[in-house]
Amino acid sequence: MCYCTSSRTVGRSFPRVDGYKYCPFCQTKLILLESGQKPRQTCPGCGFTQYKNPSPVISVIIADKDRILLGKRIGSPGAGKWAIPSGYIEYEDDFISTAILEAKEETGLEIEITSILNVISSFVSPSFHFLAIYLEARVLGGKLIARDDLEDAKWFSVSGPLPEMAFQEDVDALEMYAKKEVTGLPVDQRYARQVNKNRESW
Numbered sequence: 390m391c392y393c394t395s396s397r398t399v400g401r402s403f404p405r406v407d408g409y410k411y412c413p414f415c416q417t418k419l420i421l422l423e424s425g426q427k428p429r430q431t432c433p434g435c436g437f438t439q440y441k442n443p444s445p446v447i448s449v450i451i452a453d454k455d456r457i458l459l460g461k462r463i464g465s466p467g468a469g470k471w472a473i474p475s476g477y478i479e480y481e482d483d484f485i486s487t488a489i490l491e492a493k494e495e496t497g498l499e500i501e502i503t504s505i506l507n508v509i510s511s512f513v514s515p516s517f518h519f520l521a522i523y524l525e526a527r528v529l530g531g532k533l534i535a536r537d538d539l540e541d542a543k544w545f546s547v548s549g550p551l552p553e554m555a556f557q558e559d560v561d562a563l564e565m566y567a568k569k570e571v572t573g574l575p576v577d578q579r580y581a582r583q584v585n586k587n588r589e590s591w
């Protein structure tokens with residue numbers, strides 16, 4: 390659950406959107422058909438249609454006074470460069486809980502999401518199109534340690550200089566954040582399933 394192919398998949402390419410040639414349900418060869426004014430891979434056997442959608446990810450600006458936390462990435466894209474901690478949202482998770490779990494997994498820190506800062510369509514490559522939700526968080530506890538998909542994690546001054554960054558989107562988001570050009574929106578914690586364990590959505 391990270392904003393990359395993991396260390397286990399370095400060097401291999403996993404197309405996220407155009408991978409199916411045969412129906413995943415009935416194994417019939419897919420054909421291109423018009424659907425919603427776009428050609429889409431469609432199954433003539435059972436009617437399955439393969440839609441191409443961007444992948445929602447969360448990016449968490451963990452702030453402590455005038456410092457922000459960055460991680461040095463192990464996996465691609467952006468291996469060996471620095472980025473805002475981020476991760477894919479698993480189907481059974483909400484974005485708030487994902488951010489909290491991702492921060493814990495990658496940095497060892499317990500955080501609280503304080504606001505929604507920005508949403509960016511991130512066209513990294515034809516195989517990687519993310520809808521990145523930028524959140525602001527503060528540290529509640531834990532001990533900083535880089536792990537999971539990070540080889541290092543450090544605090545940097547929000548006003549820079551920044552280390553070599555993996556994604557221009559992160560640079561732009563931090564620039565806006567440093568200049569206080571964005572005002573965060575409140576987060577509705579009622580929809581955080583891990584935080585609010587009594588809430589059942591299905």
Ligand SMILES: [Zn+2]
Nearest residue numbers: 412415432435
């Ligand atoms: Zn089928």
